[in-house]
Amino acid sequence: MGGSSFRRIGKLASISSKNQSCRGFSSTVETLKKTDQLTPTKSVNLFSAINQALHIALDSDPRSYVFGEDVGFGGVFRCTTGLADRFGKQRVFNTPLCEQGIVGFAIGLAAMDNRAIAEIQFADYIFPAFDQIVNEAAKFRYRSGNQFNCGGLTIRTPYGAVGHGGHYHSQSPESFFCHVPGIKVVIPRSPRQAKGLLLSSIRDPNPVVFFEPKLLYRMAVEEVPEDDYMLPLSEAEVLREGTDITLVGWGAQLSIMEQACAEAAKEGISCELIDLKTLIPWDKETVEASVKKTGRLLISHEAPVTGGFGAEISASIVERCFTRLEAPVARVCGLDTPFPLVFEPFYLPTKNKILDAIKSTVNY
Amino acid sequence: MALSTSRRINHILKPLSAAVSSTRRLSSDSTATITVETSLPFTGHNIDPPSRSIDTSPKELLTFFKDMTEMRRMEIAADSLYKAKLIRGFCHLYDGQEAVGVGMEAAITRKDCIITAYRDHCIFLGRGGTLLESFAELMGRKDGCSRGKGGSMHFYKKEGGFYGGHGIVGAQVPLGVGLAFAQKYSKEEYVTFAMYGDGAANQGQLFEALNMAALWDLPAILVCENNHYGMGTAEWRAAKSPAYYKRGDYVPGLKVDGMDVFAVKQACKFAKEHALKNGPIILEMDTYRYHGHSMSDPGSTYRTRDEISGVRQERDPIERVRKLILAHDIATEKELKEIEKETRKVVDEAIAKAKESPMPDPSELFTNVYVKGFGVEELGDQESHSRTILSFIRVAPGVKLTGLMMLSDQCI
Ligand SMILES: Cc1ncc(C[n+]2csc(CCOP(=O)(O)OP(=O)(O)O)c2C)c(N)n1
Ligand SMILES: [Mg+2]
Numbered sequence: 001m002g003g004s005s006f007r008r009i010g011k012l013a014s015i016s017s018k019n020q021s022c023r024g025f026s027s028t029v030e031t032l033k034k035t036d037q038l039t040p041t042k043s044v045n046l047f048s049a050i051n052q053a054l055h056i057a058l059d060s061d062p063r064s065y066v067f068g069e070d071v072g073f074g075g076v077f078r079c080t081t082g083l084a085d086r087f088g089k090q091r092v093f094n095t096p097l098c099e100q101g102i103v104g105f106a107i108g109l110a111a112m113d114n115r116a117i118a119e120i121q122f123a124d125y126i127f128p129a130f131d132q133i134v135n136e137a138a139k140f141r142y143r144s145g146n147q148f149n150c151g152g153l154t155i156r157t158p159y160g161a162v163g164h165g166g167h168y169h170s171q172s173p174e175s176f177f178c179h180v181p182g183i184k185v186v187i188p189r190s191p192r193q194a195k196g197l198l199l200s201s202i203r204d205p206n207p208v209v210f211f212e213p214k215l216l217y218r219m220a221v222e223e224v225p226e227d228d229y230m231l232p233l234s235e236a237e238v239l240r241e242g243t244d245i246t247l248v249g250w251g252a253q254l255s256i257m258e259q260a261c262a263e264a265a266k267e268g269i270s271c272e273l274i275d276l277k278t279l280i281p282w283d284k285e286t287v288e289a290s291v292k293k294t295g296r297l298l299i300s301h302e303a304p305v306t307g308g309f310g311a312e313i314s315a316s317i318v319e320r321c322f323t324r325l326e327a328p329v330a331r332v333c334g335l336d337t338p339f340p341l342v343f344e345p346f347y348l349p350t351k352n353k354i355l356d357a358i359k360s361t362v363n364y
Numbered sequence: 365m366a367l368s369t370s371r372r373i374n375h376i377l378k379p380l381s382a383a384v385s386s387t388r389r390l391s392s393d394s395t396a397t398i399t400v401e402t403s404l405p406f407t408g409h410n411i412d413p414p415s416r417s418i419d420t421s422p423k424e425l426l427t428f429f430k431d432m433t434e435m436r437r438m439e440i441a442a443d444s445l446y447k448a449k450l451i452r453g454f455c456h457l458y459d460g461q462e463a464v465g466v467g468m469e470a471a472i473t474r475k476d477c478i479i480t481a482y483r484d485h486c487i488f489l490g491r492g493g494t495l496l497e498s499f500a501e502l503m504g505r506k507d508g509c510s511r512g513k514g515g516s517m518h519f520y521k522k523e524g525g526f527y528g529g530h531g532i533v534g535a536q537v538p539l540g541v542g543l544a545f546a547q548k549y550s551k552e553e554y555v556t557f558a559m560y561g562d563g564a565a566n567q568g569q570l571f572e573a574l575n576m577a578a579l580w581d582l583p584a585i586l587v588c589e590n591n592h593y594g595m596g597t598a599e600w601r602a603a604k605s606p607a608y609y610k611r612g613d614y615v616p617g618l619k620v621d622g623m624d625v626f627a628v629k630q631a632c633k634f635a636k637e638h639a640l641k642n643g644p645i646i647l648e649m650d651t652y653r654y655h656g657h658s659m660s661d662p663g664s665t666y667r668t669r670d671e672i673s674g675v676r677q678e679r680d681p682i683e684r685v686r687k688l689i690l691a692h693d694i695a696t697e698k699e700l701k702e703i704e705k706e707t708r709k710v711v712d713e714a715i716a717k718a719k720e721s722p723m724p725d726p727s728e729l730f731t732n733v734y735v736k737g738f739g740v741e742e743l744g745d746q747e748s749h750s751r752t753i754l755s756f757i758r759v760a761p762g763v764k765l766t767g768l769m770m771l772s773d774q775c776i
Contacts, residue, residue: 073596094602096566096603097533097566097602098568124532125532128569164452164453166515167514168531336733337729341513342504342513342723343726
């Protein structure tokens with residue numbers, strides 16, 4: 001994917017935030033009402049929105065901490081800029097390069113009623129910490145009969161393709177975590193969403209893995225309320241209403257899906273686009289209601305198709321909407337290969353692949 | 365290092381040296397013994413360090429000079445290619461650290477194994493890889509050492525005993541211990557050098573690997589390339605004890621001036637002998653990277669320009685060898701300049717060739733995921749979809765698979 005298509009996504013994100021009537025990549029009407037009272041807003045990109053959320057989290061709760069590799073200097077994506085200066089090195093600090101240690105430490109810190117906000121530099125590097133997340137964080141409350149928990153734990157990590165990241169700076173590992181009862185998985189699509197969802201994640205009494213679409217850090221710009229606000233977890237949002245087919249996605253992929261919906265509209269196909277936002281526990285009702293209306297479902301994500309979260313959505317919706325479905329559920333996802341270096345554009349679920357799938361599903 | 369450049373330069377130098385061999389000057393390919401002393405003494409942990417004095421020859425000195433010059437030139441060229449967007453992805457350069465790669469290679473054989481992290485271009489060259497394979501891999505081309513599928517962080521060379529090129533910090537060290545076990549089991553007298561950085565030294569799996577290696581007396585040499593920073597983090601910010609050679613506790617260690625190719629060679633020879641007899645040892649190479657961590661890091665926000673220029677002036681590994689060559693009257697300043705000029709030419713030629721190398725065939729996207737025919741369809745779960753992609757790529761008009769930027773989404 002060349003630079004030009006990147007810019008297009010950025011524009012889309014910012015255009016739709018200005019044009020709130022089409023709702024595109026801004027918040028729902030409901031949350032907009034809530035957040036509109038929280039003037040003033042400022043046009044910021046996604047990493048700045050994250051940065052604002054972290055400022056607010058540290059400011060509003062003296063028992064909150066931010067740490068990770070190089071975060072004391074602002075982090076590789078600048079998300080933690082200025083935090084150490086403002087809140088001190090006792091609360092915002094660098095860790096050594098040791099993901100398993102970082103997350104284990106964070107769980108302990110959270111177990112003492114603190115908010116531990118840990119950064120894993122790239123989602124590709126979360127795997128050394130996988131055991132801590134799956135076996136310690138997720139099951140702490142359950143296995144201690146509710147005596148202990150690490151609900152104050154939030155793990156932030158950038159995920160996804162950026163055009164030329166290669167094998168270890170591009171992966172989307174969300175579905176590994178969606179198989180783990182006891183943690184939540186949240187992925188925002190835009191700056192305004194990122195700030196509100198991150199604050200909710202930090203304050204949610206359950207451990208959360210928060211994946212940030214790194215492609216959008218600088219590219220997506222949106223009016224974001226400067227104040228403290230939260231957006232609800234486990235509530236999906238209909239970004240675009242339609243009657244012929246339901247599209248479900250999350251994070252950066254939504255802007256690609258939005259483009260496909262717009263193209264489909266030109267050919268007379270009316271698409272409904274849903275941002276899932278929280279992958280577990282997910283908002284089945286919103287998706288179900290939409291599919292009952294449209295009779296068709298397409299899911300798109302960057303992670304490989306096999307065992308991706310699209311498979312779970314597909315199975316659940318088939319269970320709930322079997323008699324209403326007019327075509328097989330379509331999945332337009334990453335291919336079943338490692339994330340490639342030179343062939344990234346072939347690997348990715350691009351607009352044209354989605355458009356093809358929309359057409360073949362509608363014409364089934 | 366059996367590099368084509370080395371041979372070519374030797375060839376060029378021969379007449380020059382022959383012309384002066386009647387004088388008191390030594391011939392450049394003379395193997396006459398010269399004794400040099402390492403810049404600093406070694407410091408041992410639970411072990412008596414080797415001697416500071418090392419035998420070398422005019423030939424070896426010149427080879428070191430050439431090999432390090434070539435490595436540096438390659439990295440500087442990679443920097444330009446990256447800026448010209450001919451190299452994409454993540455790219456980590458080795459200039460400054462050349463003495464570690466070259467000194468280590470001089471002490472061992474290709475039957476010994478080396479495994480390292482993502483800063484791997486020069487280690488690959490040291491193991492007998494070529495400039496063309498390097499540049500082609502960097503640019504994601506078919507003639508690359510990993511057939512264009514790995515990129516900067518994933519260079520490999522099986523025949524050279526080079527197990528690569530690993531992107532996950534610290535992950536290669538336990539792998540190295542596994543290699544060492546296989547070596548020991550086969551009763552061949554070879555060892556594995558598992559390289560990692562000062563940042564990686566804080567990863568838990570390093571200690572797990574160390575314990576296994578010590579428990580089973582494996583011929584594993586852990587080489588900590590301490591360039592004093594893990595990305596923007598200075599060693600002391602990340603490690604309670606930055607004396608990495610001591611961090612094996614029960615495993616002996618040696619601190620080595622990693623900017624002195626002779627110290628590195630001596631230490632690696634010593635370590636190999638030790639490892640074959642007694643099991644693992646840690647070598648901490650005190651070294652320095654001139655470039656930033658990767659191409660997105662200017663490398664000057666967390667360290668001073670004075671610090672960088674100080675190292676360049678006082679400890680540069682190539683300059684050290686240059687001085688030795690001049691002091692022993694092995695070649696003249698002019699002849700060394702000539703070598704540098706020739707190296708530039710050879711590097712430029714390799715780049716030109718690499719640019720001509722085609723992109724890998726699109727079907728390579730699906731190969732090597734599994735072994736073909738072993739129960740899994742070659743094209744994965746979405747076989748029909750993948751086939752469509754492939755046929756589409758092939759027939760799409762105006763699509764030239766010669767550069768990343770041309771793969772615009774209009775063709776997919
Ligand atoms: C598990 C993991 N965590 C984080 C990273 C990101 N990262 C890449 S290199 C690096 C610093 C490593 O420093 P060091 O080990 O000193 O090696 P150097 O780069 O100095 O050669 C970091 C944090 C990674 N690649 N893998
Ligand atoms: Mg380092």
